[in-house]
Structures are given as C-alpha cells and as structure tokens.
Amino acid sequence: RSSDLTPVTISRFFMGLLQGVHFPGLTSLLSQRVRESERAFTCSTVGCGSQFGTLVIGGAGSLLLDWYGWESVFLFSGVLTLLWVYYMYKEHFSGIEHMISLEDRKS
Secondary structure (H helix, E strand, O other), X not given: OXXXXXXXXXXXXXXXXXXXXXXXXXXXXXXXXXXXXXHHHHHHHHHHHHHHHHHHHHHHHHHHHHHHOHHHHHHXXXXXXXXHHHHHHHHHOOOOOOOEOHHHHHO
C-alpha cells in the first residue's frame, strides 16, 4: 500500500536533508579545532572513518540481524554512537577551547 511508504519517504527525505549539512559542518568544525599543519590528514581520516563505519556496521549488522533479529542492529549502532559522542564530549569538547593536535595525543 502506498500509505505505508509515505512515512518512510518523509523520514528518508529529512534524513538526507540533515546529512547534507553534516560534511560542510564537520569541515568547518575541523578547520576551527585542528591545527593547519594537521588539517589535511585529519579531514581525510575522518572522511575515511565515515566510510569504514559504514562497512563495519554493514558486516556486523548482517551478523546481528541473522543471530538476534533486526532490533539488535539498531541497538548496536545506537550504543556505539552514544559511546562515541560521550568519548568526544569528555575528551575534546568539555567546554575548554583548545586545538586538537596529533602531537598532543602522542604524549
């Protein structure tokens, strides 16, 4: 039935709309928080990380779907996302304005 597709279509539209501002916003954030000498490496690593995450959740999601059902895929990816947000907030964005540097991470 076409009425079942309407909420999915609307949801996908807004998802795409919000994802359209993700990479420009991320680039702006990185340009403010990462030293210029490390910016190219950081931007390329973040870009690769997005694609790598898609591959990992695709593989893990297939296994989880087979073993535990479709709900587990959403729970797994949601928990990973919340853990990553918590880590980033605590490590990098805890209210202190500072530059993120690879040199700082080595020590």
